[in-house]
Amino acid sequence: LNARMLARITGVDASMIQTNTQCYWEQIAQGIVQMVELPWKVYEHSSPTTAMIASAVRRAIAENGCSIGAVFIDYLQQIPLESGGNMAFEVGKITRQIRDIAKSHKIPVFLGCQINRGNQTTADKRPNRHLLRNSGEIFEVCDQLIMLYRDAVYTKDPSDRTIELIVEKNRLYGKLGTATMLCDLSTSKFLNLAR
Numbered sequence: 001l002n003a004r005m006l007a008r009i010t011g012v013d014a015s016m017i018q019t020n021t022q023c024y025w026e027q028i029a030q031g032i033v034q035m036v037e038l039p040w041k042v043y044e045h046s047s048p049t050t051a052m053i054a055s056a057v058r059r060a061i062a063e064n065g066c067s068i069g070a071v072f073i074d075y076l077q078q079i080p081l082e083s084g085g086n087m088a089f090e091v092g093k094i095t096r097q098i099r100d101i102a103k104s105h106k107i108p109v110f111l112g113c114q115i116n117r118g119n120q121t122t123a124d125k126r127p128n129r130h131l132l133r134n135s136g137e138i139f140e141v142c143d144q145l146i147m148l149y150r151d152a153v154y155t156k157d158p159s160d161r162t163i164e165l166i167v168e169k170n171r172l173y174g175k176l177g178t179a180t181m182l183c184d185l186s187t188s189k190f191l192n193l194a195r
Contacts, residue, residue: 005035006032012028012031013187014187015186039069047078048078053079053098054097054101057071058105068107070109071102072112073110076095076114077113077114088137092137092138092140093137095141113138116131125154126149126164127147127148142171143170144172145170147165149166162183167179
């Protein structure tokens with residue numbers, strides 16, 4: 001994560017930051033100074049419970065002395081289930097608990113989720129809400145559902161830098177559809193397409 005953030009700030013390829021820092025030392029050093037000033041925190045835990053996530057949010061708000069801008073959780077399937085019961089029910093319960101955190105603190109929560117690989121066998125590889133693992137509850141609870149698709153993953157075309165943001169649900173603003181952007185994965189940047 002640090003290498004990706006540094007790549008985004010400095011414009012230096014993330015792989016170069018991890019392997020060959022000497023030729024970019026000045027840029028990286030300046031990027032580190034900027035990173036230290038950023039008002040963000042990373043809480044690392046391989047399997048955080050929703051109670052741990054809620055506690056981390058409360059702690060961040062208390063340390064900040066005010067509200068926080070957003071919470072990013074990577075990803076839903078890493079949050080442990082409470083029992084060996086119905087998987088869809090358990091995922092729905094976790095999703096509702098995450099939504100409660102967002103509502104009680106009035107902050108957006110971005111929750112990453114893995115999809116089933118069913119689209120790999122179809123002609124159109126684009127994801128849709130039905131491919132979300134245990135999707136029924138997730139789709140019902142979320143305010144927005146945005147899925148990412150990169151054609152280059154399937155065509156193996158290294159020059160294709162486009163990425164599609166497919167809006168499957170948009171309770172807040174109502175519009176659905178697909179936005180196409182450019183992505184530079186080496187520096188973790190997304191850019192508007194030139195028109």
